[in-house]
Amino acid sequence: MTETAKQKEAFFSGAARLAIPSLLLGVLAVFPLAGPGPNAIRLLFVSLMWVSCSVGWNILGGFAGQISFGFAVFYGLGSYAAAISLNAGIPRPLALLIAATVAAFASVLVGIPTLRLRGPYFAIATIGVSEAVRVVMTNLQFTGGASGYRITERGAFNQHLHYYVALILAAIAVGLSVLVRRSKFGLALLSIREDEDAAADLGVNPFLCKLEAHALGAALTGAAGGVYAGYSDFIHPPGVFGFDISVAILLMPTIGGIGTIWGPVIGAVVYGLIHEELIASFPEFHLLLYGLLLILIILFEPGGVEGLFEKLIRFARTRSGSGSHSEA
Amino acid sequence: MSTVDFLNLLVSAFLLAGVYAVMSVGMTVIYGVMKIVNLAHAGFLMLGAYFVYELFERFHLDPLIGVVLTYPAFYFFGIAIHWLIVRRIPRSDVPTTTSLLLLFGLWLVLQNLGYIIWGNADRSILTSRTFSTIQLGPLIFPTVRLVVFGAAVVSLLALEILLHRTWFGRSVRALMQNSESGQLVGVNVEKTARTAFGLGVAFAGAAGGLLAMMYSFTPDFGGAFLLRAFVIIVLGGLESFGGVAIGALILSLVETFSILVIPSGYQPAISFSLLALGLVILPGGVAGLWNRRQRLT
Numbered sequence: 291m292t293e294t295a296k297q298k299e300a301f302f303s304g305a306a307r308l309a310i311p312s313l314l315l316g317v318l319a320v321f322p323l324a325g326p327g328p329n330a331i332r333l334l335f336v337s338l339m340w341v342s343c344s345v346g347w348n349i350l351g352g353f354a355g356q357i358s359f360g361f362a363v364f365y366g367l368g369s370y371a372a373a374i375s376l377n378a379g380i381p382r383p384l385a386l387l388i389a390a391t392v393a394a395f396a397s398v399l400v401g402i403p404t405l406r407l408r409g410p411y412f413a414i415a416t417i418g419v420s421e422a423v424r425v426v427m428t429n430l431q432f433t434g435g436a437s438g439y440r441i442t443e444r445g446a447f448n449q450h451l452h453y454y455v456a457l458i459l460a461a462i463a464v465g466l467s468v469l470v471r472r473s474k475f476g477l478a479l480l481s482i483r484e485d486e487d488a489a490a491d492l493g494v495n496p497f498l499c500k501l502e503a504h505a506l507g508a509a510l511t512g513a514a515g516g517v518y519a520g521y522s523d524f525i526h527p528p529g530v531f532g533f534d535i536s537v538a539i540l541l542m543p544t545i546g547g548i549g550t551i552w553g554p555v556i557g558a559v560v561y562g563l564i565h566e567e568l569i570a571s572f573p574e575f576h577l578l579l580y581g582l583l584l585i586l587i588i589l590f591e592p593g594g595v596e597g598l599f600e601k602l603i604r605f606a607r608t609r610s611g612s613g614s615h616s617e618a
Numbered sequence: 619m620s621t622v623d624f625l626n627l628l629v630s631a632f633l634l635a636g637v638y639a640v641m642s643v644g645m646t647v648i649y650g651v652m653k654i655v656n657l658a659h660a661g662f663l664m665l666g667a668y669f670v671y672e673l674f675e676r677f678h679l680d681p682l683i684g685v686v687l688t689y690p691a692f693y694f695f696g697i698a699i700h701w702l703i704v705r706r707i708p709r710s711d712v713p714t715t716t717s718l719l720l721l722f723g724l725w726l727v728l729q730n731l732g733y734i735i736w737g738n739a740d741r742s743i744l745t746s747r748t749f750s751t752i753q754l755g756p757l758i759f760p761t762v763r764l765v766v767f768g769a770a771v772v773s774l775l776a777l778e779i780l781l782h783r784t785w786f787g788r789s790v791r792a793l794m795q796n797s798e799s800g801q802l803v804g805v806n807v808e809k810t811a812r813t814a815f816g817l818g819v820a821f822a823g824a825a826g827g828l829l830a831m832m833y834s835f836t837p838d839f840g841g842a843f844l845l846r847a848f849v850i851i852v853l854g855g856l857e858s859f860g861g862v863a864i865g866a867l868i869l870s871l872v873e874t875f876s877i878l879v880i881p882s883g884y885q886p887a888i889s890f891s892l893l894a895l896g897l898v899i900l901p902g903g904v905a906g907l908w909n910r911r912q913r914l915t
Contacts, residue, residue: 355715357715357718357719359722403893410655410717410718411655411852413655413718414655414657414844414845414848415890415893417841417844417845418845418848418849418889418890418893419890421841421842421845421887421890422887422890422891425883425884425887426884426887428883429881429883429884533841537726540719544719548715575730575734577726577729577730578726578727578730578731578733578734580723580726581723581724581725581726581727581728581729581730582723582727583723584719584720584722584723584726585703585720585723585724585727588716588719588720588723589703589706589720592716
């Protein structure tokens with residue numbers, strides 16, 4: 291391949307890298323105006339909300355390699371914080387900001403003891419955190435305990451408004467994920483994932499980096515919880531702190547491809563669309579199916595959908611026998 | 619609190635520690651040999667409980683005999699799971715994300731199979747022992763707890779003999795201390811890992827059966843105990859069988875005596891608080907302790 295052809299390809303792939311997300315964002319932005327039914331908008335809304343959680347989890351779990359089973363804590367705290375703020379008459383954007391801040395603050399509190407643990411020990415400790423937090427929230431009088439918390443809606447319910455809030459948050463999440471991945475901080479996280487001791491020898495502070503990644507992921511998840519609370523008007527501990535929420539947040543990036551930019555997004559959309567159907571048709575089977583899915587993905591395609599996609603592209607290229615390969 | 623009350627609590631804490639040790643030791647065996655944190659442990663505990671329950675309900679088999687039967691049954695179940703899934707995990711000297719997610723998936727599958735088969739109703743095993751007590755001076759022992767404690771002690775002694783008197787035990791201990799040197803002196807890693815996994819699952823199943831004699835259970839039963847088992851092996855230092863006993867005792871003492879000061883609704887939060895406390899006192903956590911030991915060797 292000649293030099294100019296290479297440049298040309300680089301230019302096109304760079305343009306494509308920007309064009310596809312912009313196009314996607316544009317389509318999603320005009321989608322409600324095309325007049326789909328409320329159920330279609332709801333499905334997309336839920337998927338977009340999951341995108342923020344999934345991308346948030348991936349910053350810690352994918353980039354830094356710290357698997358957390360406890361992201362429901364941040365989702366739940368975010369939704370409670372947003373619900374209380376909305377009831378106090380605080381405008382929605384500010385309420386979501388409060389939700390993100392509360393979740394990030396909680397993540398630091400959780401992270402200080404647990405992130406000293408490595409790998410699996412951190413993971414199991416997060417199961418403990420989420421159990422403990424759910425127990426406390428079920429018993430807490432201030433938020434109505436087990437009977438839940440209701441949000442008084444001001445003004446008429448506007449589904450489009452909720453949809454756009456979720457879309458903006460998802461866009462912010464993906465943007466942050468790209469920024470992190472390309473920054474020095476992102477490289478530090480990757481180096482921690484590969485070898486924590488070696489990273490520390492090279493001047494990375496693993497504990498601090500993990501704490502920051504945890505906080506960033508928690509903030510995105512908390513804000514998504516806030517978006518959900520604003521939409522649903524009623525939240526209760528088993529709904530937002532439930533173990534299945536933690537499972538979902540972990541499963542989505544795994545489906546899509548852990549540690550990539552677009553994998554968690556794809557996983558969240560796949561999960562968001564399928565989950566609603568599964569829950570409706572097989573309420574008792576859905577966690578079983580997720581378990582099986584997790585086993586199958588880990589055993590046969592650890593790269594998730596994105597990994598599968600890349601394999602397909604490589605396969606297609608070798609089949610067509612393009613010039614660049616045969617020259618080498 | 620009177621002295622008698624105090625002694626009663628102390629005794630019940632000791633009795634609880636026995637079953638806690640059986641519950642955790644399976645995780646230690648598997649971790650030691652394969653460096654895998656068995657998250658599916660909770661699923662095996664739950665299945666053990668229902669196994670003993672079904673034997674009791676259908677064949678009127680004494681739960682104690684049921685627990686004895688769980689050992690062979692769950693040993694072979696563990697071997698099957700190892701053959702089906704676990705042996706496909708790439709071998710590593712440190713626990714990997716892959717093994718974690720895989721066994722987590724297995725836990726989800728086992729737990730929800732439990733829900734499909736037995737529903738979410740509370741089950742319990744009621745025998746003549748369940749509500750009887752033995753009075754010894756001012757102290758009162760619930761009979762079932764004494765029986766469970768006895769069974770736990772026998773199990774732990776059997777494991778001790780297995781680990782120190784047989785070639786399998788020597789292989790296990792060799793792999794725990796240093797996997798590479800173990801291979802150099804001719805330990806068959808694959809075979810040892812398979813047996814160790816079976817043994818770990820057998821102990822999980824038996825512990826589930828023992829716990830089922832004391833508590834009522836649902837398919838969600840294992841989760842809380844998984845966390846406890848983890849706290850115990852963390853407190854005990856991960857790869858030491860003596861440490862498991864100490865960790866079990868610490869946890870059961872804290873749980874038993876905290877009833878006096880902490881509202882019962884918050885009880886499930888205790889094991890986590892103990893874990894966090896242990897980590898603050900031991901900065902660097904278990905991994906730090908582990909590394910320190912590695913550096914020494």
